[in-house]
Amino acid sequence: MKAIIILLACLVLLTGCTTSIEDIKENPDEFMGETVTVRGEVSNVIKIGKLSGFTLTDIEGDKISVSSEELPKEGDTVSVKGVVMKEVLVGNYIHAKDIR
Numbered sequence: 001m002k003a004i005i006i007l008l009a010c011l012v013l014l015t016g017c018t019t020s021i022e023d024i025k026e027n028p029d030e031f032m033g034e035t036v037t038v039r040g041e042v043s044n045v046i047k048i049g050k051l052s053g054f055t056l057t058d059i060e061g062d063k064i065s066v067s068s069e070e071l072p073k074e075g076d077t078v079s080v081k082g083v084v085m086k087e088v089l090v091g092n093y094i095h096a097k098d099i100r
Contacts (some may be wrong), residue, residue: 017037017039018039018079019031019036019037019060020038020058020060021038021040021056021058021060021062021064024038024084024092024094028083028084028086028092031084031094032084032085032086032092033084034084035081035083035097036081036083037081038064038079039079039080039081040056040057040058040059040077040078040080041056041077042055042056042072042075042076042078043055043057043074043075044074045072045074046071052067052068052069053065053067053068053071053093053096054066054071056078056080058072064094065091065093065094066093066095067082067085067093067095067096068080068082068095068096068099069097070099072099078099078100080094080099081097081098081099081100082098083095083097083098087099
């Protein structure tokens with residue numbers, strides 16, 4: 001029994017706790033202002049002056065915009081830790097604090 005608990009704890013530490021993009025989109029008020037970690041593939045990288053970010057698409061095909069000064073390469077799979085925000089023009093997005 002101890003071995004199973006230790007194994008599960010190690011898996012959580014290795015994979016981190018991620019939030020699904022679908023959960024954020026379906027329950028935006030629950031996540032608004034909260035720090036979350038999401039994982040997916042980078043696309044639509046944009047840098048216009050101080051405006052920079054990209055789209056993150058998870059394995060289920062759900063997408064969310066990410067505002068970030070750090071811009072990974074298109075096609076990279078990354079984990080983004082950031083705060084869920086809302087903007088009139090783009091809707092819900094994540095203001096990234098850390099990208100790995």
